[in-house]
Amino acid sequence: MTVDAATRVWRGRERLLLQDLIDEGMFPVKGKKSLDDQVVLLGLRWKPTRGTRFGQQNGTFNRWHIGDIWLDEASIQRAATQQTEEHKTLIRTRWMPALVDKVEYGKAGQGAVIATMVGGMDESLYADFRKGVRGQMSPVASNLKHGIGDIGHYHTAIDFSVVDIKNFNGELPAGSSGIQVVMKVGMVLEGFRAGRVIRIRPMSWPDSPVPREEYITGIEERFPSPDLFSND
Numbered sequence: 446m447t448v449d450a451a452t453r454v455w456r457g458r459e460r461l462l463l464q465d466l467i468d469e470g471m472f473p474v475k476g477k478k479s480l481d482d483q484v485v486l487l488g489l490r491w492k493p494t495r496g497t498r499f500g501q502q503n504g505t506f507n508r509w510h511i512g513d514i515w516l517d518e519a520s521i522q523r524a525a526t527q528q529t530e531e532h533k534t535l536i537r538t539r540w541m542p543a544l545v546d547k548v549e550y551g552k553a554g555q556g557a558v559i560a561t562m563v564g565g566m567d568e569s570l571y572a573d574f575r576k577g578v579r580g581q582m583s584p585v586a587s588n589l590k591h592g593i594g595d596i597g598h599y600h601t602a603i604d605f606s607v608v609d610i611k612n613f614n615g616e617l618p619a620g621s622s623g624i625q626v627v628m629k630v631g632m633v634l635e636g637f638r639a640g641r642v643i644r645i646r647p648m649s650w651p652d653s654p655v656p657r658e659e660y661i662t663g664i665e666e667r668f669p670s671p672d673l674f675s676n677d
Contacts (some may be wrong), residue, residue, distance in 0.1 A: 446509045447492065453513045455520035486521045488513030533567050538653050540583065540644035541570060546625065547639055556633040557608060558582065560643060564622040571624055573647045578607045580647040582628065584636020602652075603637075605630045605645075 454461040466472040492510030515521045543560035550556045560582075562571060574580075581602040605628035613623040626645070630637070637643060646652075 446487075446489070446511050448511045448514070452511055453488075454516065455513065455524065456516040457519045458523065459520075483516075484518075486513075486515035486524065487511050488515075529567055533570060536566060536570055537646070537650045539655060540646040540650065541566065541574075542585070542642055542644055543626065544621075545637060545639050545641045545643055548633060548637060550633060554632045556630060558605070558628045558630055558633065558637050558643070559625060560628070560645070561625045562622045562645075564617070564620055566622065571622060573649060574607060574610065574624075574626055574645075576607050576610055578647045580605055580607070580628075580645055580650075581652075582630070582637070582643050582645040584634055585642040585644055586636050601634075601636075603630050603632055603634060 448463060450463055452463050454463060454466060463472065467474055472478050488511065489509045490512040513524075515524055541562055543562045545558060545560045547559040548556055549559070562574070582605055583602040607626060608629050609627040611625040611627070613625065617623045628645070
């Protein structure tokens with residue numbers, strides 16, 4: 446791994462340059478620096494190199510660059526707080542993903558959609574779903590997309606009201622929050638069937654359009670998968 450003048454250094458509430466650490470005598474002008482038993486957090490990123498082959502010392506896949514260094518607990522906690530806020534903003538604008546467990550059909554297209562929210566989200570996001578809260582749900586399906594103008598989940602969304610919230614304890618399936626939401630809808634869409642993934646939001650969350658590359662094709666347009674590197 447490498448560092449250079451573009452590496453950002455965080456200490457307490459300060460953002461430093463690598464040169465600042467050199468001036469303080471903490472880092473050498475050249476060579477390596479051992480941190481001994483000091484606990485630090487490293488932010489890794491990919492750095493272009495001259496080498497293009499796997500076997501070369503400086504090959505494309507042989508070097509990671511350190512983009513950020515957090516030197517102490519205070520700076521690490523501040524970074525964690527900022528990352529949590531970015532996470533909450535992302536979920537509020539993309540809506541909470543949930544897996545449909547069951548659909549109870551009513552009359553004239555109405556029904557109740559019972560879904561479990563995915564795990565790993567900040568607790569404040571789950572807390573926004575309460576009994577009596579009104580919101581919207583949207584199917585997650587590529588065949589419901591179109592590429593004309595701005596679009597968001599709300600273009601295929603159906604309004605709902607939360608009828609009940611159930612919390613399951615004990616061992617949960619991988620990826621499950623254990624929080625099940627019972628939602629009454631005025632129309633059950635094809636994308637709401639059991640086993641499908643939906644995205645839901647309370648009306649207090651925004652309905653902002655998502656970036657164009659996310660809705661025209663799919664997530665791999667924005668974040669390519671390893672399949673990009675073909676053996677052909």
